[in-house]
Amino acid sequence: MAKIIVVTSGKGGVGKTTTSASFAAGLAKRGHKTVVIDFDVGLRNLDLIMGCERRVVYDFVNVIQGEATLVQALIKDKRVDTLNILPASQTRDKDALTQEGVEGILEQLKQTHDYIVCDSPAGIETGAIMALHYADEAIVVTNPEVSSVRDSDRILGILAAKSKRALDGLEPVKEHLLVTRYDPSRVDQGQMLSIEDIQELLGISLIGVIPESQSVLQASNAGLPVILDEGSDSGQAYQDFVARFLGEERPMRFLEAERKGFLKRLFGT
Amino acid sequence: MTLLDYLLGRKKKTASVAKERLQIILAREHFDRDGPDFLVAMKKDILDVVGKYVAVDLDRIQVTLDKNGDTEILELNILLPDTHKPSGKVQVLR
Numbered sequence: 001m002a003k004i005i006v007v008t009s010g011k012g013g014v015g016k017t018t019t020s021a022s023f024a025a026g027l028a029k030r031g032h033k034t035v036v037i038d039f040d041v042g043l044r045n046l047d048l049i050m051g052c053e054r055r056v057v058y059d060f061v062n063v064i065q066g067e068a069t070l071v072q073a074l075i076k077d078k079r080v081d082t083l084n085i086l087p088a089s090q091t092r093d094k095d096a097l098t099q100e101g102v103e104g105i106l107e108q109l110k111q112t113h114d115y116i117v118c119d120s121p122a123g124i125e126t127g128a129i130m131a132l133h134y135a136d137e138a139i140v141v142t143n144p145e146v147s148s149v150r151d152s153d154r155i156l157g158i159l160a161a162k163s164k165r166a167l168d169g170l171e172p173v174k175e176h177l178l179v180t181r182y183d184p185s186r187v188d189q190g191q192m193l194s195i196e197d198i199q200e201l202l203g204i205s206l207i208g209v210i211p212e213s214q215s216v217l218q219a220s221n222a223g224l225p226v227i228l229d230e231g232s233d234s235g236q237a238y239q240d241f242v243a244r245f246l247g248e249e250r251p252m253r254f255l256e257a258e259r260k261g262f263l264k265r266l267f268g269t
Numbered sequence: 270m271t272l273l274d275y276l277l278g279r280k281k282k283t284a285s286v287a288k289e290r291l292q293i294i295l296a297r298e299h300f301d302r303d304g305p306d307f308l309v310a311m312k313k314d315i316l317d318v319v320g321k322y323v324a325v326d327l328d329r330i331q332v333t334l335d336k337n338g339d340t341e342i343l344e345l346n347i348l349l350p351d352t353h354k355p356s357g358k359v360q361v362l363r
Contacts, residue, residue: 146287153295157302190282197288201295 002110005117006135006173008159010151012122014143015180018216019238020119021049022227023139026242028083029227032114035074037105038088039131040121041096047087050077051223061089064101070108079228084113097130106134124158133164137174140204143181144193149201152177156202176207178241183212185257195255208241210234211254300333308332315345323349 007020017038024036038046041061047053052075058068063086070086077083086105089096109116120131132138138159142152159173160166166173179198186192199206210216215232219225227238233254240250301309312332319325329348334341 146291149291150294150298153298157299161302187284190284193284193287197284201288201291 002113003115003136004106004110004134005115005137005139006120006132007117007139007141008120008128008132008155009141009148010122010124010128010155011143011148014141014148015210015216016122016141017046017049017119018220018226019139019141019178019180019210020046020117021225022235022238023242023245024085024115024117025050025077025080025083025225026227026238027115027117027246028077028080030242030246031082033082033112034115034117035084035086035109035113036117036119037086037109037131038119039097039127040088040119041094041127042088042090042092043121044088044090046085046119047075048223049220050085050225052077052085052087053223056087059087059089060105061091061093061096063105064096064098070105094126097126099130099133102130103134124154128155129158129162132159132173133162135159135163135173136165137176139176139178139207140202141178141180142198142202144179144183144187144195144198146193149193149198152202156204175204176245177202177204178208178210179206180210181212182209182254184255188257195252206252207244208237209252209254210237210241297331297333305334308334315347319347325349 005023007016007023009016020036024034028034036046036050037060038044039060040046044056044059047056055075058073060073062068063070063073073086075085075087077085086109106116118131118135121127132155140152140155142148156175159175163173165171177199179195182195183192187194195206195209211233213232213234215229215234216226219229219232219235226232226235227242229235230239237254240253243250312330316325316330319330325347329350331344331346333344335344
């Protein structure tokens with residue numbers, strides 16, 4: 001049975017698309033048939049992060065409106081052959097995503113995939129609600145920063161009230177916390193919320209910590225999901241996250257800052 | 270926090286300020302989200318009554334429900350606008 005996972009956050013710019021790309025690529029790399037869908041109608045970007053922007057012919061909305069078949073719209077990844085991408089439309093029409101349309105596409109994708117990753121747009125408008133509506137599990141991407149934590153909390157409330165699982169009275173959506181852009185040295189200096197703080201505030205279980213890293217920008221420049229940059233710290237953190245999602249036990253890494261010398265500890269930086 | 274900061278008792282770190290602020294605002298937002306249904310209606314009724322005498326908006330009324338042992342405390346804070354002469358808070362405790 002295919003599983004639908006939404007990558008969401010409420011706030012923009014926290015790493016949803018980066019996470020969706022790496023999560024989907026990581027699942028596919030382990031042999032699972034995976035599709036990643038960009039729900040950000042009007043602001044398509046997953047294609048750029050995945051490096052397939054020049055291969056987009058048809059999109060999500062074209063399929064909903066019957067202008068193309070799903071097979072025509074899906075883009076097969078060139079690096080991982082069990083990975084498909086369904087790009088968002090660049091239309092300005094906000095109502096282009098219909099509930100029935102989305103449901104129909106997800107039903108079709110379920111027949112041929114093990115995992116369906118929904119990359120949510122920021123905010124709590126139609127696109128974001130559609131992305132989380134059919135989810136079985138949710139990856140809540142959060143930065144160690146006040147507005148991101150608050151918006152994640154808001155999204156958790158929406159998952160608990162507006163998801164299909166909630167409305168149908170089924171088992172609730174399984175929620176996982178993924179903290180991104182974490183900088184342990186700033187946490188040590190009391191300048192940044194710690195993992196424990198964020199977990200305590202949001203009250204959901206932690207599935208991974210992605211350190212603040214230069215490799216994320218570099219990978220996006222190249223159109224490579226950062227998880228495929230296997231030597232990088234954030235690539236490894238994403239690999240750990242995917243492994244945990246699939247049920248493996250892995251200790252959390254990248255939680256400690258480099259050890260500082262005595263003088264630095266005495267006087268700070 | 271450096272050892273020197275600690276010895277000199279320097280200012281509180283911003284991360285703990287952030288955590289405290291979030292604890293307060295999230296608790297309030299959860300209350301609005303999950304609190305008993307009558308509270309929203311009650312808040313509106315109170316606003317209507319107060320509104321007959323002073324112009325206040327809904328954001329300036331805070332209703333909190335706390336538990337202290339086995340007594341429930343309903344606290345109502347209405348912030349009156351500055352233009353109103355006997356300015357300050359009207360607090361009803363039950």
